[in-house]
Amino acid sequence: MNVVPAPLRFAPSLLALMLSAVALPALAADGDPDLTFSTDGQTTYTISSPAVSGERASAVLALPDGELLIGGSSWGGAVAVEDFAVVKYQAGGTPDLGFGSLGSRVVDLGASDSLEALFREADGRLMLAGRSGYLPAFARLTAAGNLDGTFGSGGTLVVDPPWGAAEIVTYEQTARRTEAGKYLFAGRCRLCPANDSFRPFVARFNADGAPDTGFDGDGWAVLPMDLGANPRIALDLDAAGRPVTAVESAAPVALWRLTAAGAPDPAWGGDGRVDTAFTTGNSFQLIVEPAGTRLYLYGAYAVRAVLPGGGLDTTFGDQGVTYLGSWDDESWVRHFALQTDGKLVGVGGIDPVGAGLADFFLIRLGLDGEPDPTFHGNGVRRIPFDLAAGAVDIGEAITFSGGKPVAVGFATEGDGDERWAILRSENALIFADGFERGSTAGWAGY
Numbered sequence: 001m002n003v004v005p006a007p008l009r010f011a012p013s014l015l016a017l018m019l020s021a022v023a024l025p026a027l028a029a030d031g032d033p034d035l036t037f038s039t040d041g042q043t044t045y046t047i048s049s050p051a052v053s054g055e056r057a058s059a060v061l062a063l064p065d066g067e068l069l070i071g072g073s074s075w076g077g078a079v080a081v082e083d084f085a086v087v088k089y090q091a092g093g094t095p096d097l098g099f100g101s102l103g104s105r106v107v108d109l110g111a112s113d114s115l116e117a118l119f120r121e122a123d124g125r126l127m128l129a130g131r132s133g134y135l136p137a138f139a140r141l142t143a144a145g146n147l148d149g150t151f152g153s154g155g156t157l158v159v160d161p162p163w164g165a166a167e168i169v170t171y172e173q174t175a176r177r178t179e180a181g182k183y184l185f186a187g188r189c190r191l192c193p194a195n196d197s198f199r200p201f202v203a204r205f206n207a208d209g210a211p212d213t214g215f216d217g218d219g220w221a222v223l224p225m226d227l228g229a230n231p232r233i234a235l236d237l238d239a240a241g242r243p244v245t246a247v248e249s250a251a252p253v254a255l256w257r258l259t260a261a262g263a264p265d266p267a268w269g270g271d272g273r274v275d276t277a278f279t280t281g282n283s284f285q286l287i288v289e290p291a292g293t294r295l296y297l298y299g300a301y302a303v304r305a306v307l308p309g310g311g312l313d314t315t316f317g318d319q320g321v322t323y324l325g326s327w328d329d330e331s332w333v334r335h336f337a338l339q340t341d342g343k344l345v346g347v348g349g350i351d352p353v354g355a356g357l358a359d360f361f362l363i364r365l366g367l368d369g370e371p372d373p374t375f376h377g378n379g380v381r382r383i384p385f386d387l388a389a390g391a392v393d394i395g396e397a398i399t400f401s402g403g404k405p406v407a408v409g410f411a412t413e414g415d416g417d418e419r420w421a422i423l424r425s426e427n428a429l430i431f432a433d434g435f436e437r438g439s440t441a442g443w444a445g446y
Contacts, residue, residue: 029375032426070420100141184237232280363380
C-alpha cells in the first residue's frame with residue numbers, strides 16, 4: 001500500500017516568521033544611521049525663521065520612551081545675542097508640537113546666554129543650565145515646555161557671586177548635577193574675596209537655584225591655586241558625587257577633588273590636589289570613570305587616560321594618549337560620552353579628503369584607547385548633512401538613548417546660516433544594557 005504523507009502544517013505565526021527570515025535585510029552595523037529616526041537617522045531644525053548664523057545645538061538629554069530634548073542657542077531676537085533654546089523630539093524623529101510653542105521654547109536671560117546642559121527633575125520639570133554673560137544661569141520649564149513661574153524670576157535665574165567686587169568667569173561645559181539634585185559649575189574668579197590673581201572655583205546650588213550653604217559655607221569653594229594667563233578648567237563628578245576639577249595654568253595639569261562639604265579632600269593627594277607631569281596647551285573636558293580607575297581628559301585632538309595618582313595609564317593608546325586628528329585631512333572631537341561598557345564615543349568634525357569643508361565625525365574607542373573595529377569597521381564614521389554641497393556640519397554634544405548614540409550640532413545652509421542638526425546611530429549596546437547586566441539601569445529614562 002502506498003501511503004501518501006499528510007501535508008506539513010505550521011501555525012500561522014511560525015509560518016510568517018519562516019517566510020520573513022528568507023528576506024531579512026542585512027543587520028545595521030554600529031555607527032550606521034538609525035533608520036527608525038526621521039527615516040534616515042538624521043534631521044535638522046530651525047529655531048529662527050529664516051535660520052541665522054550662530055544657531056547651534058549644544059546639549060542633548062534622553063527622555064523615557066525614546067524622546068529627546070535638544071538644547072542650544074537661538075539668535076532670533078532683535079539684538080544679535082544668543083538665548084537659551086530647547087526643542088523636544090518624539091522617538092521617531094519628529095518635533096513634539098505639544099511642547100512649548102509648536103515644539104520649541106526660547107528663553108532670554110538678559111545677556112549673551114549659552115546653554116550648556118539639560119536635566120530632567122523627578123516630577124518631569126526641566127532644568128536648563130548654562131551661562132548668562134559669564135555668570136551661572138538657570139531656566140526651569142514645566143514638562144509641557146513653559147517657563148515655571150515658581151522658579152527664580154518668572155522661571156529664570158542668573159546667579160551673582162557672594163563677593164560684590166568679584167570678577168567671575170564660568171567655564172563652558174562644566175554644568176553637572178549630583179544624584180541628590182544639586183547643580184554645580186566651575187570657573188575662575190578674582191577678588192573672591194581678596195585674591196588679586198584668578199583662582200579656580202566650584203559652585204554648588206540647590207534645586208531652587210540658591211547657593212548651597214552646606215558647600216564651603218556659601219556655596220562657592222575657591223581653590224588655593226593662583227592662575228596664570230589663559231587657564232584651562234574642567235569639572236566632573238565621581239561616583240560619590242564629589243567634584244573633581246582639572247586645572248592647567250602655567251604648570252602641568254593639577255587634579256583637585258573636593259569633599260561633599262566643599263573642602264579639598266585630604267584623601268586625594270594629601271591636600272586635595274594631585275599633580276600630573278603633562279600639559280595640553282588646549283581647552284579640555286573631563287570624564288571621571290564611575291569605578292574611579294581612570295579619568296579621561298580630552299581636547300579637540302587628543303584624549304588622555306589619567307590614573308588617580310596623576311600618571312598616564314600607559315595601557316591606553318600611545319603611552320596614555322590617543323590622538324584624534326589623523327582621519328581624512330583633519331578630524332577633531334568636541335564631546336565624548338562614556339558607554340556603560342567603558343568605551344568612549346565622541347562626536348566632532350572631520351575635513352574630508354577633496355571637496356567639502358566639514359562633516360559630522362563619530363569615533364568609538366575601546367578600553368585600550370584604540371579605535372573600536374566593531375564600530376563601522378574601523379572605529380570612525382563620517383556623516384554629512386549637506387544642506388548645501390560641501391558645507392560645514394559639526395557635532396557638538398552626544399548622549400545615549402536606549403543605548404543608541406544621539407549626536408547634535410549644526411549644519412550649514414548655502415548662504416552660511418546654520419540649523420540645528422541631530423543624528424541617531426545604531427549600537428549593539430542596546431542588547432547589553434540591562435539584559436546581560438540583569439537590570440534596567442542603563443536604559444533611557446530609568
